Amino acid sequence: MRKHSRRYRQVLEQVKKQNYYPIMAIELLKKISTANFVETAEIHISLGIDPKYADQQLRATVILPKGTGKRNIVAVITRGQKLSEALSVGADIVGSDDLIDKISQGSINFDKLIATPDMMPLIAKLGRQLGPKGLMPSPKAGTVTNDLKKSITDFKAGKLEYRVDRTGIIHIPFGKTDFSVNDLMLNLITLKESIEKNRPSGAKGKYLQSVYISSTMSPSVAIDVNAFRAIS
Structure with missing residues (x-):
């Protein structure tokens, strides 16, 4: 059986076995987030x-x-004049074949990877490195x-x-747990929408399960x- 810390057990006692209205859930989450650093607020939705x-x-x-509440490190794989364009608009890491080689050797020090279409045939070989981390570039x-x-x-x-x-x-x-309740609600509404x-077109019946x-x-x-479905 998994053992929890005393802090976690004390926090757990404050969470009732019930379904909360969204704003009440956020208020409670802020109250029970007592770690000695600013925690990330996450939502987990089971879909039908x-x-x-x-x-x-x-x-x-x-x-x-x-x-x-997080600063994203953005890497760009491209070539020619677009290398300087990417740097000029704020990319943190920019490269062509050199960056592809670094990634293939396990150097993945970014949160998002953007690529121009002409580089995708070369990036395809990085599936093993990028796929499991959800970093493979995609048009969608x-x-x-x-x-x-x-x-x-x-x-x-x-x-x-x-x-x-x-x-x-x-x-x-x-968001982060030091965001205001209203700010977290606005983000939650945007996510729900x-x-x-x-x-998906193939989704039938009840879409939002939990x-x-x-x-x-x-x-x-x-x-x-x-209540979550009704927020706006």
């Missing part, structure tokens, strides 16, 4: 989809109005593009890519699904 079917997969992006995620300025600016501003895991659950950070907007929020070191807090 089976991602093994192509028409029931979910992968999308969203820009949270209040950001994530906005990370394969010739519009480097927009893509870099968006991800620097906190644009998030999310996808359903193999069990039909999505796990998304939506994005998830509903990008509902909703929980948690922080880095806290137990999870259950949110009433109907």
Whole structure:
């Protein structure tokens, strides 16, 4: 049986076995996030989809109005004049074949990788390194593009890519526990709207199955699904 610290057990006693209204859940999460660092607030949503079917997969992006509270390190793989363009609009790491070689050797010191379409044939061989970390560039995620300025600016501003895991659950950070309740609510509303907007065509029946929020070191807090669906 997994053993929890005394702090965790004390915090757990404050979480009732009930489904909370979203704003009450956020208030409780802020109260029980007592680690000695600023924790990340996360949402975990179980969806009524089976991602093994192509028409029931979910992968999308969203820009949270209040950001994530995290500074994203953005790397760009391109060539020619776009190398200097990427640097001029804020990319942290820029390269061509040299950067591809570094990544193939295990040097992955970035949070997001953007590539221009002409580089994708060369990047394909990096699937083993990038795939498990969710860093492989994708047109759908906005990370394969010739519009480097927009893509870099968006991800620097906190644009998030999310996808359903193999069990039909999505796990998304939506801020930090030192954000105000209102700011976390605004981010939560934006996420809810994005998830509903990008509902897979093959999803049938009840789409939102269960909703929980948690922080880095806290137990999870259950949110009433109907109340979550109604927030706006």
